Amino acid sequence: MSSPPIGVAIIAPSGYVVDEPSLARGIAALQQQGCVVYNYYDPAEKYQRFGGTDAGRIAQIYAAIDNPQVQIVMAVRGSYGLSRILPLLDFERIAASQKRFVGHSDFTAFNLALLAKTGFSSFAGPMVCSDFGEVELSAFTMSSFWQCMRQSEHTIQVAALNNPSVEVSGTLWGGNLAMLNHCIGTPYFPQIEGGILFLEDIGEHPFRIERLMLQLQYAGILDKQRAIVLGDFSGYRLADFENGYNFDSMLAFLREHIAAPILTGLPFGHIRDKVTLPVGGQASLISDEMGFRLTTHNVHCIG
Numbered sequence: 001m002s003s004p005p006i007g008v009a010i011i012a013p014s015g016y017v018v019d020e021p022s023l024a025r026g027i028a029a030l031q032q033q034g035c036v037v038y039n040y041y042d043p044a045e046k047y048q049r050f051g052g053t054d055a056g057r058i059a060q061i062y063a064a065i066d067n068p069q070v071q072i073v074m075a076v077r078g079s080y081g082l083s084r085i086l087p088l089l090d091f092e093r094i095a096a097s098q099k100r101f102v103g104h105s106d107f108t109a110f111n112l113a114l115l116a117k118t119g120f121s122s123f124a125g126p127m128v129c130s131d132f133g134e135v136e137l138s139a140f141t142m143s144s145f146w147q148c149m150r151q152s153e154h155t156i157q158v159a160a161l162n163n164p165s166v167e168v169s170g171t172l173w174g175g176n177l178a179m180l181n182h183c184i185g186t187p188y189f190p191q192i193e194g195g196i197l198f199l200e201d202i203g204e205h206p207f208r209i210e211r212l213m214l215q216l217q218y219a220g221i222l223d224k225q226r227a228i229v230l231g232d233f234s235g236y237r238l239a240d241f242e243n244g245y246n247f248d249s250m251l252a253f254l255r256e257h258i259a260a261p262i263l264t265g266l267p268f269g270h271i272r273d274k275v276t277l278p279v280g281g282q283a284s285l286i287s288d289e290m291g292f293r294l295t296t297h298n299v300h301c302i303g
Contacts, residue, residue, distance in 0.1 A: 005036045006302060008072045009064035010128055012041040012051025014106040015079025022133030023076060029132040033142070040064055041076055050081045058085055065097035071302055072149065076128045078105025086113050086188055095120035100149060100300055103127050105270065108175030111279040113188035115173065121280030121300060123148065124175050124268065131274070140273040148276040152301050156275050159291040160265030168226040172283035172296055174198040181212050184219055193224045196283050200231035200269030206250040209233055213254055225260045227285050229294070232269030263287055266294070
């Protein structure tokens with residue numbers, strides 16, 4: 001007997017769709033993968049740089065969670081906008097829907113707030129336009145996404161040199177570094193101890209990455225983690241006056257001043273080939289000089 005189709009709701013809680021053909025391609029790709037798509041984003045309703053007014057974007061979220069045919073709620077894209085509506089969202093109602101919420105970049109604010117407010121896990125993963133809307137889909141991204149959605153255990157094997165030896169387990173959490181810092185000191189920042197923190201960002205110079213990491217350190221957050229795993233940090237340009245200061249030298253400085261082991265090489269971020277990660281799920285991490293294995297546990301898989 002074949003499995004029933006998966007209902008996927010599309011929402012625009014942050015920016016509006018700039019490349020409208022990518023939205024059509026994303027919907028078609030989801031349908032081709034056996035999904036029934038419920039699109040709650042209307043390009044005609046975009047407001048300024050957002051995928052609708054604040055009230056309109058909140059309405060998209062509630063329409064998605066109130067649809068009993070929907071199992072997955074996916075953001076069309078990131079950009080900016082979730083910060084404006086966090087105080088207006090009923091996170092208990094959202095968690096009670098038991099939907100699987102997926103996105104990255106600006107969506108990190110939603111991932112963190114949902115975890116902080118309710119303990120309910122969501123997913124850092126692909127979005128409709130930037131991933132499902134690609135002209136040629138990434139087989140790696142699609143495989144990781146569906147494995148994470150459908151399996152209670154998902155293992156990511158990474159070949160990466162020069163990482164410290166690590167064998168830890170704990171709560172997996174994190175996302176976009178700038179958004180993580182943005183939430184510090186607010187009700188939307190989860191208090192995780194003994195966790196595995198994953199981070200990524202785009203267009204941030206190494207000195208800005210260092211500054212953001214030191215903010216987390218000075219706030220007492222990094223000392224509480226068992227490991228920090230860095231994803232992709234690209235899209236920046238070094239200046240002529242750096243005098244040898246680059247990502248590697250910044251990383252060496254951080255490793256000297258932060259007690260938690262810092263690993264690099266996680267295929268996650270604003271990149272084509274990305275993994276899907278349960279934010280708030282349990283995970284184990286084993287690393288040696290040749291690479292690392294991250295095994296995540298997801299209690300909200302579709303089955």
